[in-house]
Amino acid sequence: MITLIVNGQSRAVDVPPDMPLLWVLRDVLGLTGTKFGCGIAQCGACTVHLDGKPVRSCLLRVGALGTRAVTTIEAVGASPNGAKLQQAWLDLEVIQCGYCQSGQLMSATALLDTVPQPSDADIDAAMAGNICRCGTYVRIRQAIKNAAARV
Amino acid sequence: MTRFHKGRIVWAVFAVLLVMGCVLLWNVFPTPALGFAGEHGAIYRGPSPTGAPPELASADMVTRGAYLTKAADCAVCHTAPGGQPFAGGLAFPTPFGVLYSPNITPDRQTGIGTWSDADLLHALHDGVGKDGQRLYPALPYEAYALLADDDVRAIRAYLFSLPAVHASPPPNRLAFPFNQRWLMGIWAVMYKPAERFRPYADRSPEWNRGAYLAEALAHCGDCHTPRNLAQAPDNRAKFSGAVTEGWRAFDITPDRDAGVGAWSDAELAQYLQAGHAAGHGSAGGPMAEAVDNSFAGFTPADIRALVVYLRSVPARGDPGRPAPRTAPATEFPREALTGTDARGRRIFAGACASCHGWGGVSLITDFATLTGDRAVNDPSATNVAQMVLAGSDRRTGGGAAMMPAFGRAYSDSEIAAVANYVTARFGSAPSHLTAKDVARLRRATAG
Amino acid sequence: MPTRASAPTRRTMLKGAGVLLIGFCAPIVRTARAESAPFAPNAFVRIDGAGEVTLIMPQVEMGQGVYTAISMILAEELDADWAKVKVDHAPPDEAHYANPALGVQATGNSNSIRAFWKPLRKAGAGARACLVQAAATAWNVPPAECRTASGVVIHDGNGRRADYGSLVQRAAAITPPADPPLKDPSQFHLIGRPLKRLDTPDKTNGAAKYGIDAMPPGVKFATLAQSPVLGGKVAQVDDTQARQIPGVRQVVVLDDLVAVVGDHMWAAKQGLEALQVAWDDGPNAAVGTDEIWARLRQASARDGAVAKDAGDIGRALQASDVIAQTYEMPLLAHATMEPLNATVHVTPSSAEVWIGTQVIERVHAAVARAAGLAESQVTVHQHLLGGGFGRRLEPDMAYQAARIAKQVDGPVKVVWTREEDIRHDIYRPVYHDSLWARLDGGRIAAWKHRVTGSSVLARWLPPAFQKGVDGDGVDSAQDIPYDIPNLRVEFNREEPPGVVTGFWRGVGPNNNVFAIESFIDELARKAGQDPVAFRRAHLSKSPRLKVALDLVARESGWGTPLPPRCGRGVSVQPSFASWVATVVECQVDDEGEVALRRVTTAVDTGMAVNPDTIAAQLQGGIVFGLTAALYGEITLEKGRVQQSNFHDYRMLRIDQVPPIDVHVIKSAEAPGGIGETGTTSAVPALRNAIYAATGVPLRRMPIDRSLIAAGAKS
Numbered sequence A: 001m002i003t004l005i006v007n008g009q010s011r012a013v014d015v016p017p018d019m020p021l022l023w024v025l026r027d028v029l030g031l032t033g034t035k036f037g038c039g040i041a042q043c044g045a046c047t048v049h050l051d052g053k054p055v056r057s058c059l060l061r062v063g064a065l066g067t068r069a070v071t072t073i074e075a076v077g078a079s080p081n082g083a084k085l086q087q088a089w090l091d092l093e094v095i096q097c098g099y100c101q102s103g104q105l106m107s108a109t110a111l112l113d114t115v116p117q118p119s120d121a122d123i124d125a126a127m128a129g130n131i132c133r134c135g136t137y138v139r140i141r142q143a144i145k146n147a148a149a150r151v
Numbered sequence B: 001m002t003r004f005h006k007g008r009i010v011w012a013v014f015a016v017l018l019v020m021g022c023v024l025l026w027n028v029f030p031t032p033a034l035g036f037a038g039e040h041g042a043i044y045r046g047p048s049p050t051g052a053p054p055e056l057a058s059a060d061m062v063t064r065g066a067y068l069t070k071a072a073d074c075a076v077c078h079t080a081p082g083g084q085p086f087a088g089g090l091a092f093p094t095p096f097g098v099l100y101s102p103n104i105t106p107d108r109q110t111g112i113g114t115w116s117d118a119d120l121l122h123a124l125h126d127g128v129g130k131d132g133q134r135l136y137p138a139l140p141y142e143a144y145a146l147l148a149d150d151d152v153r154a155i156r157a158y159l160f161s162l163p164a165v166h167a168s169p170p171p172n173r174l175a176f177p178f179n180q181r182w183l184m185g186i187w188a189v190m191y192k193p194a195e196r197f198r199p200y201a202d203r204s205p206e207w208n209r210g211a212y213l214a215e216a217l218a219h220c221g222d223c224h225t226p227r228n229l230a231q232a233p234d235n236r237a238k239f240s241g242a243v244t245e246g247w248r249a250f251d252i253t254p255d256r257d258a259g260v261g262a263w264s265d266a267e268l269a270q271y272l273q274a275g276h277a278a279g280h281g282s283a284g285g286p287m288a289e290a291v292d293n294s295f296a297g298f299t300p301a302d303i304r305a306l307v308v309y310l311r312s313v314p315a316r317g318d319p320g321r322p323a324p325r326t327a328p329a330t331e332f333p334r335e336a337l338t339g340t341d342a343r344g345r346r347i348f349a350g351a352c353a354s355c356h357g358w359g360g361v362s363l364i365t366d367f368a369t370l371t372g373d374r375a376v377n378d379p380s381a382t383n384v385a386q387m388v389l390a391g392s393d394r395r396t397g398g399g400a401a402m403m404p405a406f407g408r409a410y411s412d413s414e415i416a417a418v419a420n421y422v423t424a425r426f427g428s429a430p431s432h433l434t435a436k437d438v439a440r441l442r443r444a445t446a447g
Numbered sequence C: 001m002p003t004r005a006s007a008p009t010r011r012t013m014l015k016g017a018g019v020l021l022i023g024f025c026a027p028i029v030r031t032a033r034a035e036s037a038p039f040a041p042n043a044f045v046r047i048d049g050a051g052e053v054t055l056i057m058p059q060v061e062m063g064q065g066v067y068t069a070i071s072m073i074l075a076e077e078l079d080a081d082w083a084k085v086k087v088d089h090a091p092p093d094e095a096h097y098a099n100p101a102l103g104v105q106a107t108g109n110s111n112s113i114r115a116f117w118k119p120l121r122k123a124g125a126g127a128r129a130c131l132v133q134a135a136a137t138a139w140n141v142p143p144a145e146c147r148t149a150s151g152v153v154i155h156d157g158n159g160r161r162a163d164y165g166s167l168v169q170r171a172a173a174i175t176p177p178a179d180p181p182l183k184d185p186s187q188f189h190l191i192g193r194p195l196k197r198l199d200t201p202d203k204t205n206g207a208a209k210y211g212i213d214a215m216p217p218g219v220k221f222a223t224l225a226q227s228p229v230l231g232g233k234v235a236q237v238d239d240t241q242a243r244q245i246p247g248v249r250q251v252v253v254l255d256d257l258v259a260v261v262g263d264h265m266w267a268a269k270q271g272l273e274a275l276q277v278a279w280d281d282g283p284n285a286a287v288g289t290d291e292i293w294a295r296l297r298q299a300s301a302r303d304g305a306v307a308k309d310a311g312d313i314g315r316a317l318q319a320s321d322v323i324a325q326t327y328e329m330p331l332l333a334h335a336t337m338e339p340l341n342a343t344v345h346v347t348p349s350s351a352e353v354w355i356g357t358q359v360i361e362r363v364h365a366a367v368a369r370a371a372g373l374a375e376s377q378v379t380v381h382q383h384l385l386g387g388g389f390g391r392r393l394e395p396d397m398a399y400q401a402a403r404i405a406k407q408v409d410g411p412v413k414v415v416w417t418r419e420e421d422i423r424h425d426i427y428r429p430v431y432h433d434s435l436w437a438r439l440d441g442g443r444i445a446a447w448k449h450r451v452t453g454s455s456v457l458a459r460w461l462p463p464a465f466q467k468g469v470d471g472d473g474v475d476s477a478q479d480i481p482y483d484i485p486n487l488r489v490e491f492n493r494e495e496p497p498g499v500v501t502g503f504w505r506g507v508g509p510n511n512n513v514f515a516i517e518s519f520i521d522e523l524a525r526k527a528g529q530d531p532v533a534f535r536r537a538h539l540s541k542s543p544r545l546k547v548a549l550d551l552v553a554r555e556s557g558w559g560t561p562l563p564p565r566c567g568r569g570v571s572v573q574p575s576f577a578s579w580v581a582t583v584v585e586c587q588v589d590d591e592g593e594v595a596l597r598r599v600t601t602a603v604d605t606g607m608a609v610n611p612d613t614i615a616a617q618l619q620g621g622i623v624f625g626l627t628a629a630l631y632g633e634i635t636l637e638k639g640r641v642q643q644s645n646f647h648d649y650r651m652l653r654i655d656q657v658p659p660i661d662v663h664v665i666k667s668a669e670a671p672g673g674i675g676e677t678g679t680t681s682a683v684p685a686l687r688n689a690i691y692a693a694t695g696v697p698l699r700r701m702p703i704d705r706s707l708i709a710a711g712a713k714s
């Protein structure tokens, strides 16, 4: 049994320690908001927060979590920046198919938590790891700026 | 022009040739691998440094042979990518052309199925094949010549226990005169030790075991010792690092900055056994192969013996090589960059930061931590570029150490840019790779 | 007439917008549809006693915003209260939901709005007529005296009002009129407004359910491997080690694939890796990209089937000054963000499928075939799609998953790894285009275009492949927008050995517009004319496109000075019944790397149902096209696809994407298609921008950086 803290709750799961967090979230805990896109940390669809830092859950072994708390897209709206970004996403109609957007929002939230008023270069650095096959990038950039501008 | 002048010119030419000849002679002068260890001394009374480890003392010959085959890392060279183990066919790009490793499974037509113990002893000790042909020193018989006869017999017993694979490697592609195998006879006379490994009486049993493992079996010097013009290891610079097959084999002498002098014994042991040591980064390329195929199977005592031995070789400081940087980079990159530096950062942001982290300390796996890694502290960035090109697909005890191979879809200039960015951001000195350099590195590893 | 039965179990209220109910918890079950809803005048509209309007979506949502646009059209004519509108996926039912333009129940070819524009308006208006009639009868007034607004029937004379919910019983008894009057566009109050999308709120909080998120009770997880050589078979399997992996439940071996079933995807993946499989490579073991190209080039020497012949091309090209050129497009994978997957539960007497698909009826049939059941025994639950781009116009993933599920006790979710997804895609065809033209006094006097390539239609919709011409393969070439007196367009079918080809965002027009617009730029240069002016001079019969071209030229700053090594390129196209002109501005460096600086596009797509969605689709489509132009190519070696994941099949990332300005031209014409237009327009515009910056005329995609570098230095 491995105990992990997900979205503020302690959850015990009976899985091998080398199992990536992504599959624990999706297949064992039923938190399907975190998406599988590549499995090799190249697309960002599986991004969650580990003690507030963005991390790709597809390669993160659940046994290596220790006491670090996991936040997923299902709960990111509880944080001020998460909520602001979700609203900015809707206001600007960023989303197309939406499959990448859990990861986009997790990365964007982590960015605003680190850099409250990000420049274009900051957005590039924080968001380049998140692929959007539908090509919503122009709006993602604008929505981050809009969210940052809102107090 | 006067006769006097002519005479002077003749003399000058002669002098230049003489100097060149001396330099050449000095360069190709044979230097025994264990020369630094001094005299053998009086009679050695410790346990035998050869053979399989004591844990396998009662095991059968095949099992002991399996251990020794692993320790000699035969599989790495005698297995083609995606091919059957030991069936040969791996390409060796050399400065003189391409060689292919032979099939050493017991197949009678294409392998070594008809070889006797004596045949294998002759090959490994003397560099002469069953058909009497001279072998190229791609087979490191300057090391295997040190192997104890019993160990060679055990290795043969193991190889003969394997399934025979019917497979012929492609023919070698060597240019004249290097396709003249008889020339290798001269090479063997110059560089092959005349006798098997003999223990050194005034060294500890551990040291002697380590020396046997490193010199006769693991043949560390094959990669880590620079080669002279005759392509033989130049042991005056023993273990001070060299570029082999396009990858840098690092300085493993006890020098604190350039070598492994600053590593603890435990770190060295961990690196050898797992391909990774906290704070020192991860093995890649040929070293990762050596770890996975060979060292990972060593007993802890044998690993310790190797460490003891490594500590004893002379340190050779390389003044050009600063000490590795041990501090992480900033948590988030906010410096203003332009030109190719900016391109390097962009590529890093898209393809690398997710795993390696902007600070260089991976949140995902220790294997991906760049801080302290020797490759990122190498201002030639050879291994950084090679890792980016070829990636890594290792299964280790500590989990998968996986990195995608970016070589197919990223251009030479992109790879140069990201390698330069990585060394500048995480290493002690920035590299200045160009697209041409990367093209050369690609060629060096292309079979 | 089918009706909806199951009650919605999850709803999301949006401020001031409709409600979306989707997901497997509101299953759309064919058999259940016979049960009654109070008022169901046609296949698209349901209204219950509480006045809740449920609209059934005949087209699927894969990011193009079609659920919102379809709802807007229906609600517009229905005069529904937008806040009370919910949408639901349509079940597999070709009789009611077939795409009128395709004849099958499919979402593709950017035609959702074009094809359904009339039928949906009629459906909405017909339902409205029934409700009006019901109220008029109750009030004993002529229906013509009643009007409707926001879900209410109103009689201004007697001041009576009845909301739709109160009328459903009566309305249900009324047969909808065959030809109800439609609104005059000037009365539209929903259509044309940038309304908020209905499907997006759930996509910001992880609640949206894609096919890959299906979790029927007791579901097991599987992943599969097919032969690395395309078309190969399983020869031998040793599963000893795989079975020892904790969590592995079952190993399924079929003739062409192996799958490992486990408690979770990780067990399945680990199991698959531990499986020792020997493959029988089959007939394609030697196929390589070079051979594919060689065959295509050889085939291009043949005359093709004539798709269009105007004037006298034979005479017009009988001159020594004919300009000839060829252009080529590579194989491409779709790489939808959501990897292929399908969840299937097969029992001896039934099958249930959970999937996001563009072709639900084909999935329905494929699963029935795989499971050996009658179609009536199969239920398909539609989900959201994490990208379609044409990949989900194929039912192969459902078929394979059903074959696996047939061996498994209980439901099983089969998820393709990204590697399998890319290596066993149904690829965008390779094309080789040969073009010939003659200039006369700075104008194009003759033009011949021969398209050599695979015919997707011949496989996908055989009746559409007539007389050797693939209509999609010559789309935008036979209807080239330029005024050319002598014109011939030919199609030459040549299938790449071993490779199955399929639709891919833009397909035929993608290829043709690239070839045409590249060639036009080269001709303009020969004629010594500016690319915009040259095009403009040939657009007299395409006035809408001329307007778009003028607009994009103005908005992009065409002709204004640029820094060194920068260039602007333009493309125009008549594709998908939309008129699009695009300008790409880029910069190249000495190593041939291309940086995108700016994209401007102008579109006349007729009446814009939701203008913001149109802008979004163009922006996304342009990124999709630029990605292909900069990086996209699938290659084969020894029958194996060499790319596998995003590290070697690259995607454009946010830092490479420049501002993309979209100018939507106001129009009263019927709506055109939009989803693929950006993709089609971006590729030639970028190619021409590089041409302008360096003088290097790239003639095949993706761009070749070494050619650009050589040109940039000279």
Ligand code: FES
Pocket: A035, A036, A037, A038, A039, A040, A041, A042, A043, A044, A045, A046, A047, A056, A057, A058, A059
């Ligand atoms: S699934 Fe983890 S980064 Fe793509």
Ligand code: FES
Pocket: A095, A096, A097, A098, A099, A100, A101, A131, A132, A133, A134, A135, A136, C063, C337, C386, C387
């Ligand atoms: S919205 Fe579809 S992948 Fe980003």
